[in-house]
Amino acid sequence: MAVRSLFKLVGSPTNYLVIEKSLLNNVKFYSSSVANYEFIKVEKKGAKNNVGLITLNKPKALNAFCNKLIAEVEDAVQAFDKDKDVGAMVITGSEKAFAAGADIKELEVLTYSDCVNSGSLDHWKKFTAAFKPIIAAVNGYALGGGCELAMMCDIIYAGEKAKFGQPEILIGVIPGAGGTQRLTKAVGKSKAMEIVLTGGQFSAIEAEKMGLVSKVFPVETVVEEAIKLGEKIASNSHLINGICKESVNTAFETTLKEGLKFEKRQFYGTFATEDRKEGMSAFVEKRKANFQNK
Incomplete structure (x- = not known):
């Protein structure tokens, strides 16, 4: 039909x-x-x-x-x-x-x-x-x-x-x-x-x-x-965007307890990225961040 x-x-x-x-x-x-x-x-x-x-x-x-x-x-x-x-x-x-x-x-x-x-x-x-x-x-x-x-x-x-x-x-x-x-x-x-x-x-x-x-x-x-x-x-870090997306989707798909665990681990993980360093440095120095997606 x-x-x-x-x-x-x-x-x-x-x-x-x-x-x-x-x-x-x-x-x-x-x-x-x-x-x-x-x-x-x-x-x-x-x-x-x-x-x-x-x-x-x-x-x-x-x-x-x-x-x-x-x-x-x-x-x-x-x-x-x-x-x-x-x-x-x-x-x-x-x-x-x-x-x-x-x-x-x-x-x-x-x-x-x-x-x-x-x-x-x-x-x-x-x-x-x-x-x-x-x-x-x-x-x-x-x-x-x-x-x-x-x-x-x-x-x-x-x-x-x-x-x-x-x-x-x-x-x-x-x-x-x-x-x-x-x-x-x-x-x-x-x-x-x-x-x-x-x-x-x-x-x-x-x-x-x-x-x-x-x-x-x-x-x-x-x-x-x-x-x-x-x-x-x-305009944000593409890497951090993806991590954030994954964390929100986890909230959509799991319990609050498990979601909070996942979010915390992802948050810790951002501290291993160059974009986290750049983002915080730019904030302290009052300039626009130049993210490299790393």
């Missing part, structure tokens, strides 16, 4: 992709230094070209996920993560859709054993393993997998017309890429239950009130604001 048909079925596009490794293995991976991606656009932004921008570019399908699009996103994220000049990343879509909709025919033919044996949905592990911070700049629909992709990012900025939701229940499945897990941790059990059990959509303003979205901006400025945030983050 095409994206347009799915709109008619459930009243909104559903982004829920089950991917088979056998198909993914046939996908060609590209270097992000080469501008020949098919379904994404990749460029560096900011005054110092230190923010990696990934734009989902499958407009006719509302940026619906497919095997190749996901592979290209992973490739671009890994390339930016290794780029010493890039300190943060922004991922976005179009004003109409961040990412929404999928061809249900890809799911309709699968069995339980197909899903298990192929390691379905394992493909996002490389995305979430990125050391550098990733900001989602969401406009339009972020439903199903699109909402899950936004939640995989470290910060979400949303355009005022953005729509979020997990409508998988309406086609007889459940979220499978974090929709029941990250959403629950972000907004609490009751609200998450309401969202995933009804399949309803909620606005950017509602998402901000829930704590899912950091800030809401006019549609035409959300990407620019996300890039500005990326520039601010990238």
Whole structure:
């Protein structure tokens, strides 16, 4: 079933992709230094070209996920993560859709054993393993997998017309890429239950009130604001940024007791870095720090 048909079925596009490794293995991976991606656009932004921008570019399908699009996103994220000049990343879509909709025919033919044996949905592990911070700049629909992709990012900025939701229940499945897990941790059990059990959509303003979205901006400025945030983050030590990101994620995923232990060890670890020395020296000397990411 095409994206347009799915709109008619459930009243909104559903982004829920089950991917088979056998198909993914046939996908060609590209270097992000080469501008020949098919379904994404990749460029560096900011005054110092230190923010990696990934734009989902499958407009006719509302940026619906497919095997190749996901592979290209992973490739671009890994390339930016290794780029010493890039300190943060922004991922976005179009004003109409961040990412929404999928061809249900890809799911309709699968069995339980197909899903298990192929390691379905394992493909996002490389995305979430990125050391550098990733900001989602969401406009339009972020439903199903699109909402899950936004939640995989470290910060979400949303355009005022953005729509979020997990409508998988309406086609007889459940979220499978974090929709029941990250959403629950972000907004609490009751609200998450309401969202995933009804399949309803909620606005950017509602998402901000829930704590899912950091800030809401006019549609035409959300990407620019996300890039500005990326520039601010990238002006810090890239090394320390990554350590801090890891510590916050640990708080998200473990108990307070274990999280405090982890944070303390990470704090001690920063004293072995050159950037810690530079940062403190710059503060004492009342000058701007010149971090070397070491």
